[in-house]
Amino acid sequence: MDARDFIKIGMSAERTLVVPTERTVGHFVPDMPMVYATPMMILEMEMASSDAIRAHLQPGWITVGTEVDIRHLGASLVGAVVRVTGKVTAVERRVIRFEVEAFEGERKIGDGRHARGLVNVEMFTKRLGAK
Known part of the structure; x- marks a missing residue:
């Protein structure tokens, strides 16, 4: 399967969350x-x-x-509204590359690059079962 046949540069999505206690550093590290x-x-x-x-x-x-290269630029407290975006910047045969950003209001709190690999679920599951 070749991702270039159906994934196009510029495709994007956005997610918004209110930062819960369970997603803070203090929740994981005393x-x-x-x-x-x-x-x-x-x-x-x-x-x-x-x-x-x-x-x-x-x-x-x-x-x-498959890859992350991220900078975390600013702290956000519990209750902050964070908006995160991912936008396709390159499409290879089985690798899709993204520009990612995170904002609290207008303030950028993170940015970087991310890559995702295209995987056939059935073949992937068979390979995992062989281990």
């Missing part, structure tokens, strides 16, 4: 501040990227995250 954790921001960036292309995938195919 004595750390109760601010939005970098891995949780990356999770939302990956999910927004996946959202941007999911409807265009053929039945039986998914994408999985």
Whole structure:
């Protein structure tokens, strides 16, 4: 399967969340501040990227995250409204590359690049079962 046949540069999606306690650094690491954790921001960036292309995938195919290069630029407190975007910037045969950003209001709190690999679920599951 060649992603270039159905994924186009510029496809994008956006996700919004209110930062819950469960997604803060302090929730995972005692004595750390109760601010939005970098891995949780990356999770939302990956999910927004996946959202941007999911409807265009053929039945039986998914994408999985394969690369992240992210900067977390500013802290956000519990209750902050965070908006995350993922936009396709390049499409290779089985790799889709994205520009990702996160904002609290107009303030950019994160940015970077992300890649997702195109995977056939049945073949992937068989390979995992062989391990």
